[in-house]
Amino acid sequence: MVDLSVQLKALRLKNPVMTASGTFGYGEEYLDFMDLSRIGGIIVKGTTIRPREGNDYPRMAxxxxxxxNAVGLQNKGVNYFVxxxxxxxxxxxxxxxVNVSxxxxxxxxxxAEIIQELDKIPGIELNVSCPNVKEGGMAFGVSAKALCQVVKEVRAVYRKHLMLKLSPNVTDITVLAKTAEEQGADSLSLINTLLGMAIDAEKQRPKLSTITGGLSGPCVKPVALRxxxxxxxAVKIPVVGMGGISNTADAIEFMLAGASAIQVGTANFIDxxxxxxxxxxxxxxxxxxGLKSASELTGALRLD
Amino acid sequence: MSSIANKLVLDFILYEKEEWPNSALMKFKTTEILPEIFPGQFVQVKVEDSPETYLRRPLSVNFIDRGNSCLWLLVQKVGPGTRKLAALALDSKVNMILPLGNSFSLPEPKKESGIQNIVLIGGGIGTAPLLFLGKSLRELGYLPNFLLGGRSAADILQLEEFRLYGKVFITTQDGTLGEQGLVTEHSILNEIQVDRIYCCGPKPMMQAVASLAKKINCWCEVSLENLMACGFGACLCCVEKTNKGHVCTCTEGPVFNINELLW
Incomplete structure (x- = not known):
């Protein structure tokens, strides 16, 4: 019997598999297909203090x-969520x-203060890495100084599990990872989408209304794994790996590279x-x- | 109106195929029991072995034979994914998620509704869901008018099938079949008092039909084909701006009454 459970500090997951924010709605969208109790956790859609209409169509290429994608954090706001x-x-x-942006x-x-009051929500994933919103999100995720401030202030009020979702759109991700750890983040999830672009050659126009958007799927996996x-x-707190995970082997690779748990994102759309x-x-x-527990996989990459 | 049936992931076998230069009619069978499917609903088809086709392809249901667990799809070869699908050999296995989306609003049976003339307007591959819809209307006692448009005669598909369920009117832009011009210019629209329009096709065509419907004060539903990733309300990519704000065309559509749209 294998013990599949993993610990992200005090947060226990029954198995290492979670679903990534923005790809899993509020979980309800998947109830026809699967039993949510079979996975370790779900991260619900990015939630903001005020409602957001999101970006104009087209949002996907x-x-x-x-x-x-360039959804732009469309959501009805935290009060509607509650x-x-x-x-x-x-x-x-x-x-x-809950993913908070x-x-x-x-x-x-x-x-964070509002969500803290919800008994059944054991943690938040702080989204400082959405590339699709002009005025915010990623600005906090690419500057160590700004990241330091947001993590510090959220940590000061939020007492449950604080997961920080890191942006890959930086020169050295370990600088930001260490900053988040120093300011009291409980775990780090990575990577968010890579900033990308698509052009329609015939129309000579961008394919997205926002011109640039976030790249996800199997094509980002090698970058995410690295x-x-x-x-x-670089850090001692648990890492939650994601980026193009589409099957068991992908998930194992992320755990061998150091992830304590993983998130499945874009692959949910196809399967x-x-x-x-x-x-x-x-x-x-x-x-x-011959492993007794899934947690033995974390960082077990063999370099000999 | 809504999809009461649970969404399923099902495997189908391709048992019959009719191919044209730009499209293919593909008939699939499953060994499972087909869920209840309504006209206007769609399926998400997985395209195997095609790295450039990462996402499933949303295709509207062309026809259903629930008793025999058969489902037809009309596929237009527009990109690598649809070309790959259309090229599948007989007996190929194809995975689909279904049923997805809402459906066209069916009227009360004819003897109760007082509705006389229903026109189903389709442009290009947009005729696909109208066959299933026409059959359903026929079962409710109506004799639907199918108004089918295309660039040329080769774009007008399934004529024999449409004729089984109603009267067929055709326009082509080059005049190779039916009246020359656009669907909105067809003489039938001036000859009868149109009570209800259902429409599916390219967006500019649907917008022209919508503005015609508004002008003659006619009830009208259109089926949108916005780009989508998941097809079941999770990704929020396929949104259309409506009088309720951005809504997903995969769950609140693809069928909309034109009064809901900001066209």
Whole structure:
């Protein structure tokens, strides 16, 4: 019997598989397809203090082995979430974390304080890395000084699990990872989407209304894997790896590179039950390799 | 109106195919029981072995034979993914998510509704969902008018099938079949009192139909084909601006009454 559970500091996941924010709605969208209790956790859609209409259509462009998106954090705001969505999802038998985004430090702090009051939400994922919103998000994720301030102030008010989602759109991700750790983040999730662009050659126009957007899917996996490895070596807090994970082998690779848990993102769109398939696949892998617990995989990359 | 059936991920086998230069009619069968599917709903088809086609392809349901678990799709070869699909050999396995989206609003049966003339307007591959819709209307006692438009005769597909369920009117831009011109210019629209329009096709065509419908004060539903990633409301990519703000065309559409749209 393999122990699939993993600990992200005090937060226990029944298995290392979570679903990534922005790819899993509020979990409800997947209830026809799968049993949410089969995975370690879900991170619900990016939530902001005020409602956001999101960017204009078109917001999506398919790329080789991936896609660009420019949704722009469309959501109805944290108060709507608390009143209308939370009551519907609070009894899901898995960890439900809320992804929180904002344009100012105050936005993040206020949203975190409101979500802290929700008993069944054991943590938040602070999104300082959305590349699709002009006035915010990524600005905090690419500057160590700005990141330091937002993590420090949210940490001062938020007492549950504080996961920080890092941007790959930086020169050295370990600088930001260490800053977040110093300011009290409990775990780091990475990577968010890579800033990219797509052009329609015939029309000679950009494919996205915002011109640039966030790249995700299997095409980003090697970059993500490298950043998880670098981050794992640079910090002591748990790392949650994501970026193009589409099957069990991908998930194992991220864990070997240092991830304590993983998030499945864009692959949910193509195969809505893939997160369950991966959770089962990890168990099978551990059995085949004689491991007693999935957590033994973390950082077990062999370099000899 | 809504999809009551749970969404499923099902494997189908391609058992029959009819191919044209730019499109293919593909008939699939499953060994499972097909969920209830309504006209206007769509499926998300997985394209195997095509790295440039990462996402599934949303295709509207052309026809259903639930008793035999058969489902038809009309595929226009527009990119690598749809070309790959159209090229599949018989007996190929194809994975689909279904049923997705809302559906066209069906009227009460004819003897109760007082509705006389229903026109189903399709442009190019947009005729695909109208066959299934026409059959459903016929079952409700109507004799639907199909107004089919294309660039040329080769774009007008499934004529025999349409004729089984109603009257067919055609326009082509080059005049190779039916009246020359655009669907909105067809003489039938002046000859009958149109009570209801259902429309699917390229956006400029649907917008022209919508403005015609508004001018003659006619009830009108259109089916949008916005680009989408998931097809079931998770990615928020396929939004259309409506009088309720941005809504997903995959869950609140693809069918909209023109009064909901900001056209």
């Amino acid at each position: 398919e790329t080789a082995s991936g896609m660009l 009143k209308n969505i939370y009551p519907r999802i609070c009894d899901f038998d898995t960890n439900v974390l 904002g344009s100012t430090v105050e936005d993040y702090v206020q949203a 950043m998880v490895w670098q981050t794992y070596k 809505p039950v893939v997160s369950v398939t991966i959770a089962e696949g990890i168990e099978d892998y551990c059995q085949r390799h």
